Each structure stands twice: as structure tokens, then as C-alpha cells.
Amino acid sequence: MNTEKVTTRLQLRGYGATRYQAEAITKNLTAVANQGRAYAYPVSDVVASIRQYLQRPRIQPATRQILEAVLQALLERLGNVIEVPFGSSTNPEINKLARQLTQARSRTDSALAELKATAATLKAKYNM
Structure with missing residues (x-):
């Protein structure tokens, strides 16, 4: 099952x-699917494309600000940043609970990012 x-x-x-x-x-990206009549692109590829676009020397400050906001929203959707507790306890029960908490937080953040993506789609679709 492809969960990209x-x-x-x-x-x-x-x-x-x-x-x-x-x-x-x-x-310059290759569409991986269709969502209705629109082409769907992998978020990771779009993130890389935005970073490459931001490297241009003559980009306007307003454009840079907009693209950085879009980049931040897409990075939230990826959710591939994992916090590592370096000062963790040696107690196995606390470690287990901390791991469960981190996983629950990650799932919540992912769900929130997906809801924001849906809201962005609706916002653009209905010109809000």
C-alpha cells in the first residue's frame, strides 16, 4: 500500500x-496520481522543488516569504522530524510511556497537518 x-x-x-x-x-515534477481532475505530486518532491526555487538569486522578498510559508506547511505534513530525548531516564516504564507519548503526539500533528491540507484545498477551490 502506497502511503506517500x-x-x-x-x-x-x-x-x-x-x-x-x-x-x-x-x-518539472512528475505527477504520481490524479485527484479529481488535478495532478498530485509527492510532497517530498515539492519540498525539494521549493528549496531549489528559493536558491534563485533574484527572487522577490514577497515571493520568498510566500514560498517559505508554503514550505513550512508542507514540512508539517511530512512529519518526518523525530525528537530524541538525550537526557532520558533509565527507568524502562518511563521510557515506554515517553515513547507512547511521542508517537501519540506525532499522530496528532500528522492529523492536524492533513486537516490543514484539506482546508487549503477548499480555500483555493472556493476562492476564500
Whole structure:
């Protein structure tokens, strides 16, 4: 089962990107699926594309600000940052509970990011 997270140009517009920016970011990417009539691109590929786009020397400050906000929203969706407790206790019960807490927090953050993605899609779709 493929659980790779995807995004569309419409969703990128919902995050705040303009139509041109969404097209420029995804222009060289390969669509992995269709969501309705829209092409869906892997979030990790879109993140890499935005980072590459931000490396351009003549990018306008407003464009940079918009793309950094979109990048942050997409990174939240990936949720691949794991906090490592370096000062953890040697008590196995506390370690087990800390691991469960971290996993529950990760699932909650992931669900919230997916809800924000849905909200961004609806925002762009209905021009809100």
C-alpha cells in the first residue's frame, strides 16, 4: 500500500502560493496520481522543488516569504522530524510511556497537518 503524501497545485494555492508559483514549483515534477481532475505530486518532491526555487538569486522578498510559508506547511505534513530525548531516564516504564507519548503526539500533528491540507484545498477551490 502506497502511503506517500501528495499535494496538488490547487492545494499549494490554498497554502498561499499564486497560480504562477504553484505551476513553477511543480513544472518539472512528475505527477504520481490524479485527484479529481488535478495532478498530485509527492510532497517530498515539492519540498525539494521549493528549496531549489528559493536558491534563485533574484527572487522577490514577497515571493520568498510566500514560498517559505508554503514550505513550512508542507514540512508539517511530512512529519518526518523525530525528537530524541538525550537526557532520558533509565527507568524502562518511563521510557515506554515517553515513547507512547511521542508517537501519540506525532499522530496528532500528522492529523492536524492533513486537516490543514484539506482546508487549503477548499480555500483555493472556493476562492476564500
